[in-house]
Amino acid sequence: MDANDPKVVRKIRNWTMRIDRDLCIGAATCIALAPKAWALDDEAKAIILDTSAEETDNALLEAAKGCPVMAIFITDETGKQIYP
Template structure:
């Protein structure tokens, strides 16, 4: 699954990082970003929950295949 974060919408709540710390981190300004190696595809059981936990829906999941 491919993941994108709308950086214009992200408010840096950090719910994604708390929910899926193997996928998300926060930059120096506190906004969410993907960890290295996660931009091309992610297989984490908490990914859908992390997207649902985002209070501003800045995370989009793209099914592949």
């Protein structure tokens, strides 16, 4: 999948969410915490959904924090890393 594919990197309000699919182990914790933001694809790896903006910033952050392998990266509009 292309590194710029909206399934792996997407701007949501002031934050950019990025999923590292090499790290993702398909644990689905992120999906439990923010089900409109993430799903598993047919490789059992997380992708970012078109409905991701329906989740609050807090839910997105909690999902990133909940990932057991820290595969979800959040940066702000200045490029500063919010998580991890």
